[in-house]
Every structure is written in C-alpha cells, then in structure tokens.
Amino acid sequence: MLSALDKDLLKSVADLEDIPKGAYNIRKNGKLESRSVSAHINIESDEERDGIIVTIAPGTINESVHIPVILSESGLNDVVYNTFVVGAGSDVTIIAGCGIHCGGPEPEGHEGIHEFRVGKGAKVKYVEKHYAAGQGYGKRTLNPTTKVFLEENAHVEMELTQISGVDEANRINEAVLGAGSSLVIMERVMTEGDQKAVSRNEITLAGENSSANMVSRSVIKGNSRQNFYATMVARQKCFGHIECDAIIMDNGANETIPALRAEHPDAELSHEASIGKIAGDQLMKLMSLCLSYEEAVNMIIQGFLR
Amino acid sequence: MLELKGLSFSVVEKNENGEEKRRDIIDAMDFTFEAGKFYAITGPNGSGKTTLSRLIMGINQPTAGRIFFEGKDITGMTITERATAGISYSFQQPARFKGVTFRDLLSVAAKTEKEEKLLEIVRRVGICPLSFLDKPVDSTLSGGEIKKIELATTIARNPKLAIYDEPDTGIDLWTIMPMVNLLKKEQIEHKTTTIVVSHNRSFLDVADDILIVDHGKLRYHGNLKNALPMLNDFRICSFNPCPEGEQDAQCFR
Numbered sequence: 001m002l003s004a005l006d007k008d009l010l011k012s013v014a015d016l017e018d019i020p021k022g023a024y025n026i027r028k029n030g031k032l033e034s035r036s037v038s039a040h041i042n043i044e045s046d047e048e049r050d051g052i053i054v055t056i057a058p059g060t061i062n063e064s065v066h067i068p069v070i071l072s073e074s075g076l077n078d079v080v081y082n083t084f085v086v087g088a089g090s091d092v093t094i095i096a097g098c099g100i101h102c103g104g105p106e107p108e109g110h111e112g113i114h115e116f117r118v119g120k121g122a123k124v125k126y127v128e129k130h131y132a133a134g135q136g137y138g139k140r141t142l143n144p145t146t147k148v149f150l151e152e153n154a155h156v157e158m159e160l161t162q163i164s165g166v167d168e169a170n171r172i173n174e175a176v177l178g179a180g181s182s183l184v185i186m187e188r189v190m191t192e193g194d195q196k197a198v199s200r201n202e203i204t205l206a207g208e209n210s211s212a213n214m215v216s217r218s219v220i221k222g223n224s225r226q227n228f229y230a231t232m233v234a235r236q237k238c239f240g241h242i243e244c245d246a247i248i249m250d251n252g253a254n255e256t257i258p259a260l261r262a263e264h265p266d267a268e269l270s271h272e273a274s275i276g277k278i279a280g281d282q283l284m285k286l287m288s289l290c291l292s293y294e295e296a297v298n299m300i301i302q303g304f305l306r
Numbered sequence: 307m308l309e310l311k312g313l314s315f316s317v318v319e320k321n322e323n324g325e326e327k328r329r330d331i332i333d334a335m336d337f338t339f340e341a342g343k344f345y346a347i348t349g350p351n352g353s354g355k356t357t358l359s360r361l362i363m364g365i366n367q368p369t370a371g372r373i374f375f376e377g378k379d380i381t382g383m384t385i386t387e388r389a390t391a392g393i394s395y396s397f398q399q400p401a402r403f404k405g406v407t408f409r410d411l412l413s414v415a416a417k418t419e420k421e422e423k424l425l426e427i428v429r430r431v432g433i434c435p436l437s438f439l440d441k442p443v444d445s446t447l448s449g450g451e452i453k454k455i456e457l458a459t460t461i462a463r464n465p466k467l468a469i470y471d472e473p474d475t476g477i478d479l480w481t482i483m484p485m486v487n488l489l490k491k492e493q494i495e496h497k498t499t500t501i502v503v504s505h506n507r508s509f510l511d512v513a514d515d516i517l518i519v520d521h522g523k524l525r526y527h528g529n530l531k532n533a534l535p536m537l538n539d540f541r542i543c544s545f546n547p548c549p550e551g552e553q554d555a556q557c558f559r
C-alpha cells in the first residue's frame with residue numbers, strides 16, 4: 001500500500017498522482033512494492049544482483065515505463081542495478097526518480113545504477129528526478145549512475161534533475177555513441193545549505209557522425225557546493241558540445257571543468273562554461289515589471305532550471 | 307506629472323594624469339514633464355540620456371536632487387515601487403535571460419496568464435508576430451526582435467509614464483513607422499505620458515516637445531522647428547569636444 005507520504009514523493013519524482021498506466025515498477029524501502037508489465041515491455045528481477053531488467057520489444061512506439069524508488073525508512077541505504085534493453089526502432093519514455101523522506105536521525109541513501117542498451121534507430125527519452133524531504137536530520141545521499149550505449153542511429157534524450165533536499169550527490173554519467181547516433185543530456189541541479197553535489201560525465205563519440213550535446217545548469221545557494229566535470233572524447237568524425245552554466249547565490253562554491261579530447265581530425269568539439277551571480281540587468285528588468293527582488297530572483301532561477 | 311529638481315548623477319573618474327576628478331553625467335537638471343504629452347529626448351552619444359532614464363526608473367540612484375512623480379517624492383523608492391506607481395522603462399539594451407519566454411515576461415507585465423489577454427496585447431502592439439510568444443528571450447534573439455519584445459512588455463503594463471530608450475535600434479525600415487504610430491496611439495488612447503529617447507527624425511516629428519541633452523545638461527526644450535538649428539549644428543556633437551569657453555573653429559573640424 002502507498003501511504004499519503006509515498007504518494008507525495010511519487011508526485012515529486014515522477015509527476016504521478018497514483019499508480020501509473022502502462023509498465024511500471026515501484027520500489028519502496030529496498031523492496032518491490034508493485035509491478036506491471038505490458039504487451040511490449042517486460043520487467044523482471046535481475047537474478048544476479050538487486051535490481052530489474054526492463055526489456056522493450058523492437059518497434060514499441062509511444063509507450064512509457066515508470067520506475068520510481070521511494071525511501072521513507074530512516075537508516076536505509078538502498079543499492080540497485082537496473083538494466084534497460086531497448087529494442088531497435090522503438091520510441092519510448094522512461095521515467096525514473098528517487099524520492100527520499102527522512103523522518104529520523106539516521107542517514108538514508110540510494111545508489112542507482114541504470115544501464116541502457118539502446119538498439120538501432122531506437123528513440124528514448126529518459127527523465128530522472130531526485131528529491132528529498134522530511135524533518136529528520138539524517139543525511140540524505142543520492143548517488144545515481146547512468147551508463148548509456150547507443151547503437152547505430154539511436155537517439156537518447158536524458159533529463160536529469162535534482163530538485164531539492166539532497167545533502168550529498170555523486171552523479172556519474174557515461175555514454176558511448178555508435179555511428180549516426182545522438183545524445184542530448186540536460187542536467188539541472190539546485191543545492192542549498194551545506195549540500196554538496198558532484199557530477200562526472202564521460203561521453204565517448206565512438207561512431208562516425210555521432211553527436212552529443214551536454215547542458216548543465218546549476219544553482220548554488222547558501223553554503224552549498226557543486227562540481228561539474230565533463231569529458232567528451234571523439235574517436236570519429238562527429239560533433240560534440242558541452243554547455244555548463246552555474247549561478248552562485250549567497251556563499252556557494254562551484255568548480256566547472258569541461259574537457260574535450262579529439263582523436264580524429266574531423267571531430268568538431270566545443271564547450272561554453274560560465275559561473276556567475278544572477279545578472280543585474282535581468283533583475284532590474286523584472287523589477288521594472290513590478291516584481292519584488294525575491295520574486296525576480298525566483299523567476300530567473302526557475303527559467304534557468306527549466 | 308514628473309518633476310526633476312536639481313537632479314545629478316556624478317561619478318569619480320581618473321583623468322590622464324591619474325588624478326581623481328568628479329564627472330557630472332547628469333548635471334543639476336531641472337525639468338517638469340506634463341501629463342499626457344509626448345516628449346522626444348535627443349542628444350549626442352554619451353550625453354546622459356540613458357542615465358537620465360535610469361534615474362527616473364530607479365535603476366541608478368542620483369547623487370543629488372529629487373524626483374517627484376504625480377506630486378510625490380519618489381527619490382528614495384525602489385524600482386519595484388516606482389513600477390507599481392506607474393512608471394515603465396524600455397531598456398536601451400534589454401536583458402537576455404535563459405529559459406524565460408516572451409510569454410513569461412508578458413504575463414508578468416500584464417499580470418495575467420490568460421491566453422486571450424496575451425494575444426490581445428500582442429495584437430495591440432502589432433509589431434511582434436504571434437509566433438514570438440513562446441520564443442525564449444535569450445541570446446538567440448536578433449537585435450531587432452528583442453527590442454520589439456522589450457517595447458511590448460512596456461506597453462503591456464499600461465503605464466502612466468512610459469520611457470522608451472532608443473526603441474528603434476535594430477528595427478527594420480518597415481517597422482519604424484508602425485512603431486512610431488503605435489507609441490503615438492498609446493499616448494492618445496491611454497493618455498500615456500511618453501518619453502522617447504531617439505536619434506530618429508520620425509520620433510522627433512510626432513513629439514509634442516523636443517528635449518536636447520548634452521553633457522548631462524538640458525540644452526533645449528521646445529518644438530522641433532526651433533530645435534532644427536541645434537540639431538544641424540556640429541558643435542553639439544561631442545566626438546570632438548571643445549575646451550570650455552573656447553569657440554575656436556578648429557575644434558569643430
């Protein structure tokens with residue numbers, strides 16, 4: 001049974017009001033809570049390690065899989081390894097997310113490793129949200145890892161969001177792109193208080209005419225700290241771009257290191273990085289439209305993280 | 307409706323010899339703008355027009371003098387308070403955001419998210435196509451596009467006093483006259499006291515009053531006809547400043 005609290009977490013991480021339609025797997029406090037499969041999407045428990053294997057049949061169009069994780073037990077550290085095998089030519093949305101509600105003094109955490117094997121010409125949109133809440137002062141940790149392998153002409157779009165309340169996050173994204181495939185990653189992280197978030201990304205453009213675009217948006221409030229590292233390696237004629245922007249408010253700290261490595265003369269790689277306060281001209285424009293200083297800050301941050 | 311009393315904005319600058327020197331960007335300006343009139347402010351680059359506009363909006367703080375709006379001293383008011391009182395300013399260089407769309411700005415300006423209201427405003431403004439609504443107001447907009455959006459957000463507020471800082475920069479030939487007519491129409495239909503900072507003759511033509519600013523001082527106030535000799539006089543152009551008091555021919559080569 002899902003409690004009101006669970007439903008609240010589900011809503012925050014998966015935009016779900018209730019049990020989703022289609023295939024889903026809800027994991028609560030380290031155990032399977034409920035599961036449903038569809039004609040084209042199978043979910044089974046991994047025999048070798050804790051986690052699931054989601055298999056999407058070739059040619060599956062316009063279907064979605066929800067795999068939220070909720071933790072509401074203080075003192076739990078949940079480790080899970082999920083594998084997604086996406087059949088050739090399919091077009092699916094995968095919605096993952098982890099919501100932590102920490103009510104007690106013990107630390108709570110989740111380490112999720114998501115591996116994607118995306119078949120030829122398949123299209124995947126992956127949405128992942130992380131959120132923590134609760135009155136307890138136990139430390140909430142989230143260490144997500146994604147490993148993406150794109151076969152020929154596959155297309156993957158990833159939206160990775162850490163909304164609020166996570167004390168420590170160590171994210172790792174790895175991707176290897178086959179010929180003609182493309183990858184778009186949009187990462188948004190907001191930290192506050194004494195939170196820490198580190199994101200490490202390694203994208204290998206292995207196939208000819210592959211392309212990758214990694215966008216990172218960070219908002220760093222209070223005394224929090226965020227570090228962003230991204231490396232793009234080009235092995236073939238390909239296109240890659242890294243864009244990382246950080247807004248620092250209060251006394252936050254940020255380190256951003258984009259790195260490009262070309263091992264082929266026709267590789268086209270570029271990056272843009274910026275770190276700074278909220279721009280004064282944006283604030284003044286919004287205030288001249290009657291917003292207060294605080295409202296203006298909010299609107300700018302919301303847009304930035306959109 | 308808007309009264310400037312001894313308004314000054316001074317900065318301390320270092321001259322060639324490294325000595326600190328005060329520079330009056332706006333120099334003890336006195337002027338009263340009357341309600342419902344259309345004013346065009348012109349003057350050479352760097353003469354202080356934008357600074358004056360920003361002082362009125364509250365973006366810059368005066369170093370001396372006071373500003374009264376509808377009889378009330380607003381010198382100490384914040385930007386938000388002045389906006390709420392009915393003052394609106396179209397920036398010479400509009401801010402570019404990330405992830406904020408024209409629709410977002412327009413909704414804030416018009417205080418409504420209703421589609422039909424927003425469309426109504428875009429139609430009223432006329433110079434922005436409806437397709438602009440969901441455009442992000444970011445670095446991808448062209449120079450002319452962002453100026454049109456900036457102008458629309460000012461009109462959407464239905465201000466009592468609208469200040470447009472060079473609204474025509476980057477605007478194509480086919481849009482200039484519609485823009486001039488639009489601001490004139492807004493002045494007449496909504497009784498908006500309008501101040502347009504511009505070097506464009508089309509705006510000077512429709513203005514009730516012309517103001518010429520030079521070196522932070524108001525050099526002229528009156529109609530266009532009497533302003534023409536000054537507008538054609540090279541001496542007012544500050545690219546070749548004359549030493550004070552000197553009327554030597556070589557300094558306006």
Ligand SMILES: Nc1ncnc2c1ncn2[C@@H]1O[C@H](COP(=O)(O)OP(=O)(O)OP(=O)(O)O)[C@@H](O)[C@H]1O
Nearest residue numbers: 317331349350351352353354355356357358398472
């Ligand atoms: N905060 C400031 N500190 C120092 N100098 C300033 C400041 N603000 C403006 N100035 C200077 O004051 C002068 C007037 O600037 P302003 O932008 O008001 O000119 P303007 O008349 O609007 O010119 P333009 O026609 O080019 O737009 C310029 O020389 C500018 O460099």
Ligand SMILES: [Mg+2]
Nearest residue numbers: 355356357398
């Ligand atoms: Mg100016």
